[in-house]
Amino acid sequence: MAKEITSREENYSQWYNDIVKKAGLADNSAVRGCMVIKPYGYAIWEKMRDQLDKMFKETGHVNAYFPLFVPKSLFEAEEKNAEGFAKECAVVTHYRLKNDPLQKGILSVDPEAKLEEELVVRPTSEAIIWNTYRDWIQSYRDLPILINQWANVVRWEMRTRPFLRTAEFLWQEGHTAHATKEEAIREARQMHDVYAEFAEQFMAMPVIKGFKTENERFAGADDTFTIEALMQDGKALQAGTSHFLGQNFAKAFHVTFSNEKNENEFVWATSWGVSTRLIGGLIMTHSDDDGLVLPPRLAPIQVVIVPIPRPEPLLLEKAEQIRKALQDQGISVKIDVDDTKRPGFKFAEYEMKGVPVRLGLGMRDLENNVIEVARRDTREKASVSLDTVVSHVADLLEEIQQNLFQRAINFRNEHMTEVNDFATFKEVLESKGGFLSCHWDGTSETEEKIKEETKATIRCIPIDAPEEAGVCVYSGRPSSRRVIFAKAY
Amino acid sequence: MAKEITSREENYSQWYNDIVKKAGLADNSAVRGCMVIKPYGYAIWEKMRDQLDKMFKETGHVNAYFPLFVPKSLFEAEEKNAEGFAKECAVVTHYRLKNDPLQKGILSVDPEAKLEEELVVRPTSEAIIWNTYRDWIQSYRDLPILINQWANVVRWEMRTRPFLRTAEFLWQEGHTAHATKEEAIREARQMHDVYAEFAEQFMAMPVIKGFKTENERFAGADDTFTIEALMQDGKALQAGTSHFLGQNFAKAFHVTFSNEKNENEFVWATSWGVSTRLIGGLIMTHSDDDGLVLPPRLAPIQVVIVPIPRPEPLLLEKAEQIRKALQDQGISVKIDVDDTKRPGFKFAEYEMKGVPVRLGLGMRDLENNVIEVARRDTREKASVSLDTVVSHVADLLEEIQQNLFQRAINFRNEHMTEVNDFATFKEVLESKGGFLSCHWDGTSETEEKIKEETKATIRCIPIDAPEEAGVCVYSGRPSSRRVIFAKAY
Secondary structure: OOOOOOOOOOOHHHHHHHHHHHOOOEEEOOOOOOEEEOHHHHHHHHHHHHHHHHHHHHOOOEEOEOOOEEEHHHHHHOHHHHHHHHHHOOEEEEOOEEEOOOOOOOEEEOHHHEEEEEEEEOOOOHHHHHHHHHHHOOEHHHOOEEEEEEEEEEOOOOOOEOOOEOOEEEEEEEEEEEOOHHHHHHHHHHHHHHHHHHHHHOOOOOOEEEEOOHHHOOOOOOEEEEEEEEOOOOOEEEEEEEEEEEOHHHHHOOOEEEOOOOOEEEOEEEEEEEEOHHHHHHHHHHOEOOEOOOOHHHOOOOEEEEEEOOOOHHHHHHHHHHHHHHHOOOOOEEEOOOOOOOHHHHHHHHHHOOOOEEEEEEHHHHHHOEEEEEEOOOOOEEEEEOOOHHHHHHHHHHHHHHHHHHHHHHHHHHOEEEOOOHHHHHHHHHHOOOEEEEEOOOOHHHHHHHHHHHOOEEEEEEOOOOOOOEEOOOOOOEEOOEEEEEOEO | OOOOOOOOOOOHHHHHHHHHHHOOOEEEOOOOOOEEEOHHHHHHHHHHHHHHHHHHHHOOOEEOEOOOEEEHHHHOOOHHHHHHHHOOOOEEEEOOEEEOOOOOOOEEEOHHHEEEEEEEEOOOOHHHHHHHHHHHOOEHHHOOEEEEEEEEEEOOOOOOEOOOEOOEEEEEEEEEEEOOHHHHHHHHHHHHHHHHHHHHHOOOOOOEEEEOOHHHOOOOOOEEEEEEEEOOOOOEEEEEEEEEEEOHHHHHOOOEEEOOOOOEEEOEEEEEEEEOHHHHHHHHHHOEOOEOOOOHHHOOOOEEEEEEOOOOHHHHHHHHHHHHHHHHOOOOEEEOOOOOOOHHHHHHHHHHOOOOEEEEEEHHHHHHOEEEEEEOOOOOEEEEEOOOHHHHHHHHHHHHHHHHHHHHHHHHHHOEEEOOOHHHHHHHHHHOOOEEEEEOOOOHHHHHHHHHHHOOEEEEEEOOOOOOOEEOOOOOOEEOOEEEEEOEO
């Protein structure tokens, strides 16, 4: 029968690892902190990537590719950025291995092949890209540059978890260059909106849109916009960030342009990225103790048809008709033709893999012109006429997408607590978790003290937070709007 | 007017570099031997990737992702493979930079963050993948594994050229695992066929399908199948390879399976790859002294519409109608709305960029219900009725695709010379270049001597070479079939 997984209540962290492993999403590798993304996990990433890529292109962006390596001297150029990433950089120091003269088959680093300058494996690409933009930008006519890159990056994290925090991960990073501050801010906000739309409409994962405090900003940014999602265990997940970089990189890399008045100015910049971390967010937003639950819009297999009890020719013939009709509506369907496993085993497998809709077809069904339709999200089953099953399934996929989103919104709303004093803050954080909406006095000092005492950080200052007079939950000093605290991944 | 480029006759190598730069395909970077793939070059790669990915999926493959880094001990495991790549490996030795205590803003490698085991940046992924397959394969029921990966790889080449040979490049690498030798060979040959079909039907680049001599095989392969194309300067380009790896990696990584009789056997393997090098092949197959020439099936912009002399509203309105109608047929169209440049300048730009079809529309044309249609491949122009322009252009794109392919076949055939003695061999190689079809005695010794004396190598033993008695062009010893020699990129 089904592969057993740890229940969420028993151990949420183990439940997550079980899902990743047993749904076939990722595996550990021989390299510390690096995962293997297995075909099923990668298929989800392909769905995400294709949709995001479409949205980036619709907003005028093009893709390009910049080198994996950043020479150390370039990496240093923007000081805050360098400082932010220096402690977690993989560094290439040599370009050759040689045979060990004493041990056959053993290779060692060739000391004669030491690089004159070390190369940092990119943790992010602002440095290498802005060093290139210097050559591409002379006049305002060369602006804006609206480039995105799909790439791997490396950050040598000490504690890693599949998808959520890995030494190497896949992501996209947009890097844009603009003639004016206003245009750059507009761009950063636009991509912030794109991320929120993707998270909500495709991942069915509600997010709070806000900006980061100075403490939590991207190293080198003047402003960081973020989307923050809430996981089932009450912890927040930073799901995507879009940065207004001001002129910091332009100044570090001497990137100027002559404006319409023929005056030289520094270029304005943004960068924005989401990564395979989103798959972790997807898992922890929807899945349950029976396995993965996927929103239909990102499910590699949207519908599976299982002939019962085994793949007889008559059942396969009908299944193929249904598959074809669903495929014509753009729905991806798998017919299970395996005749070595029993239906119950298969059902558990597809539940584990989060296939949104399962159709079970037996000879008796065929005689009665019906088919069993089971939905993954609510586990409900219904017998549906074969005459209408195609439109029924198409509607049901849409309904599941909306249901998952609504369920996640409800959960998020239930775990959004207005808190006005620090005792309650600590109590709610420990008992219920979730987002704490509180007044804060605006100082890094208070922010850090709260973090020290509770491990909660300011996830964001919500963009739509209304002006509201109040006093800081920690210091009692005056505050004019609430911010969102939470413990975070 | 047009940006000037060096003519092919004057300096083929400089012509190539000029095209890469002036068509906006790639740029040098701050990292030795690594290029920046610019948006237009990357758009061609996206077209290639999407088509290849489709063909891989149609032949039953799925994508996955394996780590960038290979621990040195794994890298060593398959000895021939390790030996083949050891001399060109980028090696990560440290995982942290630290602030230089004496110089503010200067970072240095932190000696305390030395890795216990060095990490090789993958030059190819057999080692890391077969180390993973060991955990995935127990029984014949786990086979075959048909996985492909799109990734970046690094080979520290001493002499680099954009696309053709770069320290970092983008590619796909298929890695499959099979229960029998026959099935693995069938897979390797199937992907060889897929590559040939892609090269000919999409790149319009004719290829010779053959297998490599032992000298020229992939390090670690039992057999390497290759597609070899001929560039305009008479040199060959190895455009894609598919390897039958035997049980070499299974033995090195102890990957066994229990067969239907419950006996343990080593798994059989293939790997196959093409890379951004194909863009170099595309350039050198079709382009001319006015710039890039692209086959329509891989052109990011297939049709450009230029309002003449400037983008008047009436002209734009008509252009938009045409664009829409062409787009409905799946044709990508750009309307040039720039009003700061003259038509002659624009024409030269689009020729430089290799846009297959250019439509020029003036007010007089509009009155006469015609439009000027210019094709990039032959430079012919025709005045076509606006009533039929859409179907005319659709047909013309197909005709250009076929014409480019036929032109390249003719060139290749004209540069395929049967040679039967070594004096002629040297003479033809120097005067005319191209492929030399010759008898060879089958020894590495002869192969190496010919290489030393002429720089020509055996590109492949063609798969369809007929049995034919002859004598080796160099040694005079008997031979039973001809092989293909050429100087190569």
